[in-house]
Amino acid sequence: MALWCHIFTLTLVGAARAWFERLLDGQITSWEDLAKKFTQQFSQQRRHISDTADILNVVRKDNETLEDFITRFNQEGLNIGGVSEELLRAAFRQNVKCDDLIRNLTGRDGMPQRWNDVMTAAKRYARMEKSLGKELAKNDARNDINRARQGKRISSVWSRLNNEKNLATYDSSIDR
Structure with a gap:
């Protein structure tokens, strides 16, 4: 040597x-x-051999936008390679963590059979969610304020009822 x-x-x-x-x-x-x-x-460049079932491990993170998850999911699917469209649809449906999107995708007829149709619809939904996100956030804030105000009204009504009940109990004890 x-x-x-x-x-x-x-x-x-x-x-x-x-x-x-x-x-x-x-x-x-x-x-x-x-x-x-x-x-x-x-070598760090050595290619990792993936199993097609690894697509089931691609889960949307709590702080990840829908658009970012769709991009990452597609990239992971391409990196794994050889994943059937049926498995892609099942994994996406399970891991996207967006019930409104799934309801939108499935509709009356179920989820589209072609993966490209699923992705087209999901991307359209994500763009709509992103563009409406600011408006929805404003509406959510207004709803929270209204709920808080209503909660105060309810609590003030409740406290009045309790006060009236306490006064009635106090008045009846004085009458004796």
Whole structure:
């Protein structure tokens, strides 16, 4: 073995050292061979082999917009490769966490059979949600304010009733 190979092995620690020690005698014949095998073992660019069922693990995060999730879901589906349209539809439906979108997609006839039709409808819904989001947020804020005001009215009515009940109890105790 070349001098470079011997010097290189002295620098190895941890997983690299364990990998090198497990190599059989004669498996490495030159510096080029060592470099190639080392790179194959420890390269960050090494392609991860995915199972098509991994698409089921692509779940919408709590703080993720619908539009961002659709983009990420499609990208993951492409990275995994070989995922059937039926599995894509099932995984998307399960993991999108947006009941309104699912109701919109399924309608009376169920979810579209073609994945492209599902994505076209989902993207359209996401764009609509995004454009209406500010208006919906304003409406939600108004509804929260109205609920709070109504809650105060209810609590003030409740407190009046309690006060009247307490006064009646007090008045009846005085009459005795």
